Amino acid sequence: MDDNDPMTRTTEAPSVDLAQIIPDLSAYASTTVRLHPRPGSPGPRDSHIGGPLLWPATESWPHCEAPDCDQYPGEDPGSPMVALAQLTAADFPEIAFPEGADLLQILWCVGYHCCSKHAPCRVVWRRAAEVTEILEAPPEPDLEGELPGFYETYIPRPCVLHPERLIEYPWLEDLPDDLKDRVRAWDRDTDLYEDLSTAPGFKIGGTVIHGSAPSGLTCVACDAPATLLLQLDNGEGDGRWCAIEDRDLAYGTPEYEQAYTPTGMMVDVGPGGLFACSADPEHPVLFYSQ
Ligand SMILES: [Zn+2]
Ligand SMILES: [Zn+2]
Incomplete structure (x- = not known):
C-alpha cells in the first residue's frame, strides 16, 4: 500500500511584497526550499x-x-x-x-x-x-x-517531501547599515519583517530562523562564508506558514499533528541549522540550534 501523501503543499503569499516596499532588498533575496515533510x-x-x-x-x-x-x-x-x-x-x-x-x-x-x-x-x-x-x-x-x-525526539519519523520554493531575505543585522536603517524604520511600524523574511520548518537554503545560529558563520577549514544547508525545526509553523491545503484539519487529530509536527522531532528548544562551506561542500558541516 502506498501511504505517501501525494498532495502538494503551498504557502500563503506574504501580505506585503518586501521587494516592492523596499526595492533595494531585492539584491539580498535568496531562495529557500520548504520541504513540507509528511509521515510516509x-x-x-x-x-x-x-x-x-x-x-x-x-x-x-x-x-x-x-x-x-x-x-x-x-x-x-x-x-x-x-x-x-x-x-x-x-x-x-x-x-x-x-x-x-x-x-x-x-x-x-x-x-x-x-x-x-x-x-x-x-x-x-x-x-x-x-x-x-x-x-x-x-x-x-x-x-x-x-x-x-x-532520545526518540532526535530521531525523525520517516517523511516524504513536498518541496516548495520561496523567496527569503537576510536577518536585519546582516544587511548593510543604510538598508538596515530603512528596513528597521519600516519594521518599527509593522513588526512584519521577521515573519515575512524567513520560513520556519524544514527547509534547504535561504536564511535560518533569527537567533538560531550566530550571524556571519564561516567554514572551520577555510574561513569561507558558511551557508544554510538544512534547517531543522520542531514544527512547520502556524498562521500563514501552515500550508493552505492543511488549513481545515481539526486541532488534535492525527492529521493535524502530521501537518504541524510531521517529523516528531524536538530540536533542543527551537530551530537549528546545518551550515555548509560555500567554497567547498566537502569541508565540515556545522550544526547550530537555539
Ligand atoms: Zn554521540
Ligand atoms: Zn571551507
Whole structure:
C-alpha cells in the first residue's frame, strides 16, 4: 500500500511584497526550499527526512566519534548515527554537490553531548548509481533503559517531501547599515519583517530562523562564508506558514499533528541549522540550534 501523501503543499503569499516596499532588498533575496515533510514510507533512492538511506552493504555505518557522547562513552566505535535526511540532486538542484555526486546523506548522533560545540553530524556525498547492494538493517542506537521520549525526539519519523520554493531575505543585522536603517524604520511600524523574511520548518537554503545560529558563520577549514544547508525545526509553523491545503484539519487529530509536527522531532528548544562551506561542500558541516 502506498501511504505517501501525494498532495502538494503551498504557502500563503506574504501580505506585503518586501521587494516592492523596499526595492533595494531585492539584491539580498535568496531562495529557500520548504520541504513540507509528511509521515510516509519513502524508498532508499528517494529524497526524505528520516527514511532509509541508500547505503552500500559493503560500507560500514557511521558511529559517533565525539569523546563526550553519553551513548557509549569512550567506546570505539561509539553510538550508531541516525539518518536525518537524504536529498537527491534531481529534486534539489540548488544544493552545491561536489563534482560527480548526486546524493546527499545527513546523519547525526542522538546521544547527549555535554561539551561539544556542535552536535555531531555526518554528511556523505555519493553517486547513487554506484550503490547496487543496499545495507538492509543499519545498526541503531541502544535506547534501552534511557529516558522514554527523550532520545526518540532526535530521531525523525520517516517523511516524504513536498518541496516548495520561496523567496527569503537576510536577518536585519546582516544587511548593510543604510538598508538596515530603512528596513528597521519600516519594521518599527509593522513588526512584519521577521515573519515575512524567513520560513520556519524544514527547509534547504535561504536564511535560518533569527537567533538560531550566530550571524556571519564561516567554514572551520577555510574561513569561507558558511551557508544554510538544512534547517531543522520542531514544527512547520502556524498562521500563514501552515500550508493552505492543511488549513481545515481539526486541532488534535492525527492529521493535524502530521501537518504541524510531521517529523516528531524536538530540536533542543527551537530551530537549528546545518551550515555548509560555500567554497567547498566537502569541508565540515556545522550544526547550530537555539
Ligand atoms: Zn554521540
Ligand atoms: Zn571551507
